[in-house]
Amino acid sequence: MPARLGYIGAAVAFASAALIASTAFAQKKYDPGATDSEIKIGNIMPYSGPASSYGVIGKTEAAFFKMINDQGGIGGRKIDFISYDDAYSPPKAIEQARKLVESDEVLLIFQPLGTPSNSAIMKYMNAKKVPQLFVASGGTKFGDPKNFPWTMGFQPNYQSEGRIYAKYIRDKFPNSKIAVFWQNDDAGKDQFKGLKDGLGDKVSMIIADKSYEVSDPSIDSQIVALHDSGADIFFSWAAPKGSAQAIRKVGELGWKPKFFLANTATSVASVLKPAGLEYSKGIISTAYLKDPTDPTWDKDPAVVKWRAFMDKYYPDGDKANANNIYGYVQAEAMAQVLKQCGDNLTRDNVMKQAASLKNFHSDLMLPGIMVNTSADDYYPIEQMQLMRFNGEAWELFGDVITGEVGHDATR
Template sequence: MLSRRSFLQSSAAAVTYLASGARPGWAANAPGISDTEIKIGQTMPYSGPASAYGVIGRTEGAYFRMINETGGVNGRKLNLISLDDGYSPQKTVEQTRRLVEQEKVALIFGSVGTPTNDAVRSYLNDNKVPQLLIASGSNIFGDPEHYPWTMGAIPNYQTEAHIFAKHILQTKPDAKIGVLFQNDGFGKDYAVGLRDGLGADHEAMIIKEVSYEVSDPTVDSQVITLQSAGVDTLIIAAAPKAAAQAIRKAYDIGWAPVRYMTYVSASITATLRPAGLDKSKGLIIGLFGKDPTDPRWKDDPGYKEWVAFVSKYLTPSELVDLNAVAAFSYAAMLIQVLKQCGDDLSRQNVMRQAANLRDLELPMLLTGIKVNTSPDNFYPIRQMQLATFNGESWELFGDVISG
């Protein structure tokens, strides 16, 4: 039984504690959380075959520095520990275990890649560590029933493939479709989504599918195989390096199919310039973010916010990199989640708030595209708009489409 003396002593201590400005409750019990800090971990391919995506981690780190300079989130500064995994699943496992077991991070945020994130998904879910807003649109990262601690950040790859299929049926119903895909969950999602989008009556339009490995030095032979098969409509489901090679090789051998390409390789900096801007004309993609090279946005308030951010925290090369633009939005999404958490920064509440985003508008998302999640829908962005490359920028056409 608590005596009156003990009660008075504990009450006095509580008053003193609260008067000191310290926070009671959740922060002390949540890994990676203190009264002054939120510790966040991620893995990034700063080296290796997907190093073009390293800009995502650099941009997110810069965004968190900006937030810290304005006081942090609910009075706590963000400490991002971003480790290189070289886009190697084995390395991702090692680095993620280090982040969770040694660095004691509160959550994993924004890690890049389908095979890499898949390699640690079960480990993070078994240990109830949020694997939040990861940079992959694979269908496997939107399964709250079986993996309630994992949530992607970008549109489902199958959604974009559905959109491509609909556009092909409308504009080229006699198309002979070929698919170049990365031989993992990322690339295979496009093949699945394309077949589903075409439907049973039209899936025979796909006459050739050719895969490549991330470790392959080039995809030249795959491109030649697709040309030889009589393909006149090409789906490029490849990371920036392989996508650039495919664009360049097709042009160099005089092959000019209608070309659709995954949005994760839409960066002019990382993909189109290495391929050749002239060789990239006519490419079609689905976009959810504003293209900084498109003059239509020059007076847009969101674009001006992006320019101000880049001028202070990044370099001119990042200004037009769509990977950096996407990371700007991912970081803003996490900040909103943490703000909604208040002082309850338990891992359970972090996931609860991540699944409770409502019509969130962000500066560099296309007009009309909003972020929405729920306990049974872990795909924050589910809308896209088709765009074609005109030699200088991505030119939007049609309407915003929901997947």
Template sequence: MARTLWSAFATAMTAWAVATSAIAGGVYDEGASDTEIKIGNTNPYSGPASAYGIVGKVEEAYFQMINEQGGVNGRKINFITYDDAYSPPKTVEQTRKLVESDGVLAIFSGLGTAPSLAVRKYLNSKQIPQIFVSSGSAKFGDYRSFPWSMGHQTNFLTEGRIFADYILSEHPNAKVGILYQNDDVGKELLQGLKDGLSTKQSMIVAEISYELAEPTIDSHVVKIRSAGADVFVNFSLPKAAAQAIRKIAEMNWKPVQIVSKVSSSVGSVMKPAGLDNAESVISASYAKDFNDSKWKDDPAMRAYSAFMDKYLPGSDKSNSLAIYGYFISENLVKVLKQCGDNLTRANLMKQAASMKDVELSLLLPGIKVNTSPTDFYPLEQLQLMRLQRGEWKLFGPIMQARAEN
């Protein structure tokens, strides 16, 4: 009898020890363990959108820094990033590899609207977090239909509406010409602008799309000028945006120029276009600008500068894409810390959807990250800015004109 009681006691103690060990070590889904958090990513390191490759490089370097500092709750981030050349079929291939071969916990900051939409249904069917998609598409805020996908940037509809508000306020009699990329990025920006203009859409005298693979967009710019436009809205990716700014200067045309924030980088857009040519171009941002002297002594900007010197020496610190890669990585680390020892995919999404007034070091003062189970738009504010002597100068109030869920 005593032996039976002892045996039962020993069995119970063993079960308790196993349970205690599991609790102490954490609760995990594939891709996480006591020592590692495996995060997947796709980025265009080659191809027509390769200017965005710096985002992935900064993310990789940021996680290297975090690992050297001890990781997240004692776990190292294993960041696996593949080149998809901004090609949706390639994104599908690489994402399947990340999920089915590499066994990542989540896909983070997949870059580009069309590439990320190409894998959204697949990732949601697998219940794999598609967290902080590097796209401004409002489609990545559709928490009802795609609860495993969340964007990060201010969405394109909001951005388009904010530019419309500026045009109506400052140029109420304008003749507006629009160049936009023929994909979800350009179409959403265009829709936001039109929504913002509302009953004043007759101001639009030209709207011309271009294909990403087109070697030059010069002929489109000529057509927009011929339509009589005096406000040129440039909803292009970096290469085409730079070409358009340069072509406008070559024609000695002097319209008011507005460029989407995705192509506001001084390093990869304005310098190739020619800083003199880009003088007075208007855009919008939510982040501090490395070139703006007002941030020279800002502790966060100093930390970013030191980071770039150490981990990506020789890279252009002023590139807004590099700054974006830095603070989106910072945000992921904050969410992973919130997860504690519960590194399941469900908890990762729960924590991502529970951010309240989160301040990231390189966001503009007053712009904060907020999410909820019914709000998958982490950033919803922008401030207008104008390029002056190679530096973006902020003007006006912080603006918010978010799209409806």
């Protein structure tokens, strides 16, 4: 009898061990860049070149993952965050993407910055079936799961932003004349399209537009021409350096239009201060994140926690620079996706989880802003709130506005 019990016990033990082993085998799936102990994440940033003011985003993200690692990592795995400079140059971006995928063997590339750079690497990333995740650009083309299933944006896309401004202008200033200054690339074209689509039958309100190249040393002639058009609304859709130059030139001309500024160029530290705070007063833009310079959020628990993070992990970072909030929130979303992946750290599952975010909300987002994705919706955020610069800080006004773009917007 005891021998038989022993046999049953051994059989049960063997079956249990086999079940545990098969469960572990079923659960733990890895692609290059993931192991039991680490997850390799690649990143491409313009630490030099004409858009170098965005480089702080990569530094904040590196600091965030350092904090995560100090807390034990994600699922017990440490994050190895590998970030390279592309100087905002598309050929350099391709070179760095290849290095990350083929030499460093990262699981994914997270938050590569800039519309031109992401456009350059998009076909390569999709051919390699490596996630190009939470692209740091509002380019509408980065939400096209049918043609580019391995590429997803995060921030509100530029066409949504353009539509939001158009709604406001149609409602408040229906008889105005609009002049548009835009960056001659996919970003500028996207923003301009959103504004025109949103104006609809009022598109004739746009009476002048001038483009510029991000590498242009001066944009004075374009601003003078737009000033001379007789417009009373001025749009600046430009990278931080170009936007700062535009604000300064508009101010120096003594021109007082209703001034609308792209959301990507609203940093007080890197745009408005260099342009001159006296020239920046009254500018209108959009927000979806809390602004660390806004007194409204001074004692907000999430902002207080973020400041403590900055003090400990990125002490050289400027706490007045909203790009450092942006980088933190993007990294939070990336961490959420990796948590949802569990032990199935395949590239396919990373994209599946990124496309399964339901009402994800960072406490550093404005109240009411939610992240939602699905297999056929790669636009995580499509809501924003208008804000006005009072000479010292941005002040929110109005309600959260949705500027949803149809799925044909990428074409």
